[in-house]
Amino acid sequence: MIQGARAAQLRYLAENAHNPPRTVQGWYFYNKTKNYRMMWAGLREGAKTGAKVGSFGLLWGGIEEAVLRIAPGMEPVKELIAGTSSSMLFAAAGRLNLHGSGRIVILGTAMGGAMSLVRKAQEKVGDKIKEARTP
Template identity: 35%
Template sequence: VFPAESHPRLSIMTPTRLLLGSVASSMVGFSLGALQGGQMAQLRFRAEHAHKMPDTTAGWYLYHKSKNYHAMQGGIREGFRMGFKTGIWSLVALSLESTVDRYRGSSDMFSTVIATLTVAGAFSLWHRFSLSTAARTAKYGLVFGLAYGGVQDLVGLARGRPIGYVEMI
């Protein structure tokens, strides 16, 4: 499926890089989703039970116990949801980056920028963003592509990988 690479990005072969990148972004997505989901579930619990606040010490103990249980359950649910989404979008971006590398015949920052801009556009279309929000998403995709691609090129240059635009200079 993947041709042999003489100089892989970050010195990691493409299938391994796709797996590691997707798993890492899924873990970050799970963490962020769990934090946000736990907070939202906690606030929802407080709003739903605001009319019947406890009066006794035992009642407050059970109230907080239930609130923490709901917060944990909401956090885990939202964490898995967000982790799955971020894992899929990063898998698409990394796969597209590898595909652009193969078709261009060179792996450098420009392939990363093309991949991140394409994924930002697809993300905007998927979520039906307005034109101004889609432009902002594209700007973030461009900045991320330049930064991530630049770091990859610096690491590759330090390890002796040929970088097309550097060799032209």
């Protein structure tokens, strides 16, 4: 939201720099209009970014679930597969060049591997807690 609001503010200032207000009432309406445009642009950009991040999260989760249903034996590396696959789809959808695509795929694979390691560590800690609670 903040990026969209700042961009709208700068755009408004650039569009109206040639004719600044001359009265107190003019400055009031100038700032009021600028603030409304900033709020609207911030909400619009925030919604766009939220939709992009949400759809990427749904894609990631969908790939994880598909791996569990298609190949249940691949459950230990489902996050790694989901990270690599979703980053490849993201790079293809974004029409990135080879260098950018490689970086995105490496980052997605690293994040998938990190999530897999965190899940394994969480399971180990959970097992230790269960052992400590049982007499």
